[in-house]
Amino acid sequence: MNANSLTAELVIHSARIFDGRRLLPGASAVAVAGGSIIEVGTDADILAAHPGAFRVIDAGGRLVCPSFTDAHVHPVMGGWELGNCELSGAADAAECLALIGDYAAAHPELDWIVGGGWHMPHFRDGLPTADLLEQVAPGRAIFLVNADHHGAWVSPEALRRANITAATVDPADGRIDRDSHGTPSGTLQEGAMDLVGSLPPAPTDGDYVRALLRAQDYLHSLGITGWQDAIVGEYAGHRDSTGTYLRLQDSGQLNSRVTGALWLDRGLTLERVPEVVAALVARREHIAASGRRHGAGSFTANTVKIMQDGVAEAETAALKEPYLDKCGHLGGHSGTSHFAPEVLDAVVSQLALAGFQLHFHTIGDRAFSEVLDALAAARLAGDLGGARHQIAHLQLVDPADIGRMAELGVTANLQALWACNDAAMTELTVPLFGAERSGRQYPFRAIAAAGIPLAMGSDWPVSTPDPWQAIHVAVTRQPPGEGGVEPLLPGQALTLEEALAAYTAGSAHVTHHDGGGIIAAGKQADIVVLNADPFTMPSSELHTVRAETTIFAGEIVFDAAVGATREHTS
Numbered sequence: 001m002n003a004n005s006l007t008a009e010l011v012i013h014s015a016r017i018f019d020g021r022r023l024l025p026g027a028s029a030v031a032v033a034g035g036s037i038i039e040v041g042t043d044a045d046i047l048a049a050h051p052g053a054f055r056v057i058d059a060g061g062r063l064v065c066p067s068f069t070d071a072h073v074h075p076v077m078g079g080w081e082l083g084n085c086e087l088s089g090a091a092d093a094a095e096c097l098a099l100i101g102d103y104a105a106a107h108p109e110l111d112w113i114v115g116g117g118w119h120m121p122h123f124r125d126g127l128p129t130a131d132l133l134e135q136v137a138p139g140r141a142i143f144l145v146n147a148d149h150h151g152a153w154v155s156p157e158a159l160r161r162a163n164i165t166a167a168t169v170d171p172a173d174g175r176i177d178r179d180s181h182g183t184p185s186g187t188l189q190e191g192a193m194d195l196v197g198s199l200p201p202a203p204t205d206g207d208y209v210r211a212l213l214r215a216q217d218y219l220h221s222l223g224i225t226g227w228q229d230a231i232v233g234e235y236a237g238h239r240d241s242t243g244t245y246l247r248l249q250d251s252g253q254l255n256s257r258v259t260g261a262l263w264l265d266r267g268l269t270l271e272r273v274p275e276v277v278a279a280l281v282a283r284r285e286h287i288a289a290s291g292r293r294h295g296a297g298s299f300t301a302n303t304v305k306i307m308q309d310g311v312a313e314a315e316t317a318a319l320k321e322p323y324l325d326k327c328g329h330l331g332g333h334s335g336t337s338h339f340a341p342e343v344l345d346a347v348v349s350q351l352a353l354a355g356f357q358l359h360f361h362t363i364g365d366r367a368f369s370e371v372l373d374a375l376a377a378a379r380l381a382g383d384l385g386g387a388r389h390q391i392a393h394l395q396l397v398d399p400a401d402i403g404r405m406a407e408l409g410v411t412a413n414l415q416a417l418w419a420c421n422d423a424a425m426t427e428l429t430v431p432l433f434g435a436e437r438s439g440r441q442y443p444f445r446a447i448a449a450a451g452i453p454l455a456m457g458s459d460w461p462v463s464t465p466d467p468w469q470a471i472h473v474a475v476t477r478q479p480p481g482e483g484g485v486e487p488l489l490p491g492q493a494l495t496l497e498e499a500l501a502a503y504t505a506g507s508a509h510v511t512h513h514d515g516g517g518i519i520a521a522g523k524q525a526d527i528v529v530l531n532a533d534p535f536t537m538p539s540s541e542l543h544t545v546r547a548e549t550t551i552f553a554g555e556i557v558f559d560a561a562v563g564a565t566r567e568h569t570s
C-alpha cells in the first residue's frame with residue numbers, strides 16, 4: 001500500500017517545519033501512521049487527505065522539528081542522582097552545604113549519603129574539604145560526585161572507611177587531593193574516586209529501573225527521544241546499566257532509541273589489549289542476543305567509550321604544554337593521558353577492525369592529538385571509518401589538528417553549553433590555560449568550516465540536558481539568560497540552523513538512529529512541537545524555547561499540558 005493512501009492517526013498542521021537540516025519553505029503539516037511519517041505537505045493537502053485522523057495538533061505557527069537525540073548523556077546516573085542527594089541546583093557553597101545538611105537530617109537511617117552535582121567554582125580552587133561535610137553532617141560517611149563527574153567530595157568518615165591516609169599512594173589514573181602537610185583534604189580526582197566510590201551499597205535493580213524511567217520522562221519533557229549513553233559499565237560508584245536497559249526494552253517501557261557506549265577501563269596495558277577487545281566483542285554479542293523488543297524502543301551497544309583525559313579545572317586534561325601556576329607561569333605538569341600512545345593505538349585499531357564505533361572523550365589538545373593519531377593508525381590497519389567514530393567535548397584544540405580530523409571523517413560531538421564565559425571558565429579554566437590557549441577553546445565554527453560532521457549532546461548530569469540551553473550558547477557564545485556577559489570567542493559561533501541540525505539529524509546519524517532525525521515521508525515519527533518558532537526570535541531568547549509536545553514512534557510521550565503521558569512501574 002502506498003504511504004499516501006494510509007489514513008493518518010496523527011496530523012500536525014499550521015506549523016513551521018525544520019526537517020533536521022533546513023526549514024521547509026512550502027510545508028506546514030505532517031501526517032503520521034503506524035509509527036512513521038507518511039506525508040509532509042501543506043495544511044490544505046494533508047487536512048483534506050486525512051479528515052479522519054484520531055488526533056490533530058494545531059501548531060499555531062510554532063516550530064515542528066525532529067525530536068532531539070542527545071549524542072552524549074548519562075541518563076541512569078542522572079536519574080539516580082535526582083533520587084538522592086542532588087546538589088546541581090545550589091547557587092553557592094552555603095546553599096550546597098545546607099542541602100547536604102538537610103538531606104542528612106532527613107535520612108538518619110542511611111549508612112552512606114551519596115549523590116552529586118556540586119559545582120567546583122563555589123569553592124576555593126574548586127576543592128571543598130572533608131571538614132565542611134563534617135560540620136553539616138557529623139560522623140556520616142558521604143560520597144558526592146561533582147558536576148563534571150571527574151571528581152568526588154568525601155567526608156572524614158568516608159576517608160576512614162577507605163583507609164585513605166597521608167601514606168596512601170595516588171592510583172595511576174587519579175589523584176588524592178592533599179593539604180600542605182600531605183593529609184588527604186577531601187576530594188578525589190578521576191580514578192581515585194573508586195577508592196571510596198566502591199564502598200557504598202550498590203543500587204539495586206529496582207533502583208536503576210526507577211532511575212532510568214525517571215530520566216526517560218525528564219528527557220521526553222525536553223523533546224529528547226533518542227540518545228547515546230556515554231558510559232555503560234562501572235564508573236565512579238555506578239554499576240553497569242546494561243541489564244536495566246534490557247529489562248526496560250523487554251517490558252516495553254523503553255520508549256526511546258538508545259545506543260550504549262561500553263566503557264573501556266583505564267589502566268589498560270599493551271599485553272592485555274587482545275583480551276580486553278575479545279571481552280568487549282563477547283559483551284556486544286551477549287547484549288544483541290539478550291535483547292527482546294516489545295515496542296518501538298531499542299537498546300544496542302556497538303560503541304566503545306574511551307576517556308583519554310580528564311577535565312581542565314582539575315588539571316587532569318592532557319595538554320601539550322604545562323598548566324600555568326598561580327603566578328601565571330608554566331607549571332610542572334600537563335595533565336593525564338589515561339592510555340599511553342602505544343596502548344591507545346593498539347586498542348583503537350583492534351576495536352575498529354572488530355566493527356565497533358569509537359566514542360572518545362578529549363578535553364585537552366594533547367588528548368585530541370593522541371586520539372587522532374590512534375584513528376590514523378586504525379585507518380592504516382584497514383579501518384574505513386564506516387562505524388562513524390566520534391570525539392566528544394573538544395575544548396582545547398590545536399588548529400593544525402582540525403584538518404586531520406576532517407580527513408579522518410570523524411564526527412565532532414559538541415557539548416555546546418560549556419562554550420561560554422561562565423564561572424567555571426573565568427575562575428578556574430582561563431587562569432590555568434592563559435590567554436593564547438584560552439583563545440583556542442571550543443572552535444565550533446572552524447570545525448564546521450572544515451566540513452566535519454556535527455552532533456550535539458549534553459553530558460547530563462554534568463550539565464542540563466535541555467537542548468535549548470546548549471543551542472543558545474552555540475549561537476551566542478554567552479551563558480543562557482546572561483546577555484551582558486562577554487561572548488567567548490564569538491567568531492566560533494554556529495548559526496541556529498547548524499546547531500539545530502547537529503542536535504537532530506547530526507546526532508541521530510552518529511548514534512546510528514538512521515530512521516530518525518529527519519522529518520520526511522518514510523522516516524520514524526519522532527517529532528517535537530515547540531512552544532515558539534526560534535527562527536523568528538532574538539538569539540538572546542533561544543534558551544526560553546521549550547518542548548510543548550514530544551512524539552515517539554507516532555505516540556505522544558510528553559504533553560506540556562499534562563506532563564509525562566505514560567505511567568511506569570518497576
